[in-house]
Amino acid sequence: MLRVAIVDDHEIVRAGLREMLADEIGIAIAFEAGSGEAALASLQASGCDVLLLDLALPGLSGIDLLRTLRQRHAGLRVLVLTGYPEERYALAMIRNGADGYLCKECSRDELLQGVRTVAQGRRYLSARMAELLADEVLAGGVPPHQQLSERELQVFLRLAQGQSVSDIGEILHLSVKTVSTYRTRLLEKLGVASNAELATYALRNGLLSG
Numbered sequence: 001m002l003r004v005a006i007v008d009d010h011e012i013v014r015a016g017l018r019e020m021l022a023d024e025i026g027i028a029i030a031f032e033a034g035s036g037e038a039a040l041a042s043l044q045a046s047g048c049d050v051l052l053l054d055l056a057l058p059g060l061s062g063i064d065l066l067r068t069l070r071q072r073h074a075g076l077r078v079l080v081l082t083g084y085p086e087e088r089y090a091l092a093m094i095r096n097g098a099d100g101y102l103c104k105e106c107s108r109d110e111l112l113q114g115v116r117t118v119a120q121g122r123r124y125l126s127a128r129m130a131e132l133l134a135d136e137v138l139a140g141g142v143p144p145h146q147q148l149s150e151r152e153l154q155v156f157l158r159l160a161q162g163q164s165v166s167d168i169g170e171i172l173h174l175s176v177k178t179v180s181t182y183r184t185r186l187l188e189k190l191g192v193a194s195n196a197e198l199a200t201y202a203l204r205n206g207l208l209s210g
Contacts, residue, residue, distance in 0.1 A: 002119055003030035005048035007039045007065070008081075009057050013104070017052065017081075020108045027115070036060030036068070043073060050119050053098075055082040055089060063096075063157065064172070067150055070097040077118040081111070086128045088206045096150035100124025144190050145205060152189070155182040159195050160202035 004027055006014050014032045021027050030048035033039035036057050043051075051069070055062035062082070069076055079100040080093050090101040099118040102110060103126075110126070117124040125133070148156060151172075158168045169179045187193060190201055202208045 002027050003048045005030045005051045006032045008054040009034045036065035050077045050115050052079055052081045063154055066097055079114050079118050090129050091146050156186050160199045
């Protein structure tokens with residue numbers, strides 16, 4: 001039996017996903033969680049084979065949670081299932097440890113295919129993601145934010161949301177000096193000069209909810 005966990009802060013979304021998966025032979029819902037912290041607690045208690053992960057979570061974000069999962073549960077298969085289209089985060093999430101990426105507008109068949117593909121130890125690439133990868137190869141590059149490391153992306157999004165260097169350091173367990181170094185690196189990589197311009201870049205590229 002394939003045990004699937006659903007991590008999403010919207011109860012109605014969890015209910016819809018549960019309904020889509022519950023009747024499928026060979027699949028059982030291991031647990032549901034509305035936050036990253038709750039997901040980690042449930043993993044300790046019961047575990048699962050595939051975790052469906054939304055990126056927009058309260059507290060510990062989906063990106064933060066992915067990093068923690070890769071450190072503590074290396075064998076767990078993680079399929080990102082989010083409202084953000086592939087163009088925004090897909091390649092970055094795959095590079096930073098996700099096993100697949102789907103938008104919430106996907107069909108039931110796509111969801112099941114994604115779950116079963118990552119459960120087999122393979123990467124799940126939607127048709128749109130395959131297109132993006134092909135474009136990357138042909139163009140010889142991707143947008144600057146798609147090339148950020150996982151930690152850089154974490155710091156970037158928190159800076160863009162208006163969080164201070166000291167607050168980010170406390171949340172991510174980094175020194176203020178380390179966060180400041182990341183900030184300097186981000187300004188250079190993204191070609192901007194201030195936190196305000198970081199926020200503008202993030203909004204322009206659909207990386208924040210607005």
